[in-house]
Amino acid sequence: MDYKICNICGIGKPREEFQVNHRRxxxxxxxxxxxxxxxxxxxxxxxxxxxxxVNYKIRNPNRGPNGRPKIYHVEEERVLTC
Numbered sequence: 001m002d003y004k005i006c007n008i009c010g011i012g013k014p015r016e017e018f019q020v021n022h023r024r025x026x027x028x029x030x031x032x033x034x035x036x037x038x039x040x041x042x043x044x045x046x047x048x049x050x051x052x053x054v055n056y057k058i059r060n061p062n063r064g065p066n067g068r069p070k071i072y073h074v075e076e077e078r079v080l081t082c
Contacts, residue, residue, distance in 0.1 A: 008032075 003012045008028035017025045024032070041048065057063075 002015050004015050004018055005012045006018075006025040006028055007023040009025065011025070013025050017027075019026060019029065022029065
C-alpha cells in the first residue's frame with residue numbers, strides 16, 4: 001500500500017485518505033474549509049443578507065403579505081360621533 005504525508009498534520013496516511021493531486025489529507029482539508037466558511041460568513045454577513053433580499057424580490061415579484069385576510073364585521077363596529 002502506498003503512503004503519503006500530509007503537509008498540515010505531518011502524518012503518513014494511505015493515498016485513499018487524500019483527494020486527487022492534493023497534499024492535505026481529507027480530514028485536515030475539511031477543518032480548513034470549516035474555519036474558512038465561518039470567517040467568510042461573519043465578514044460578509046450584511047452583503048449576503050442584502051443580496052438574498054434582492055434575489056428573493058426578483059424571483060417573487062407578486063408576493064403579498066403573509067397570513068389570513070382580515071374579515072371585518074360591519075354590524076359589530078362602533079362608530080363614535082362627537
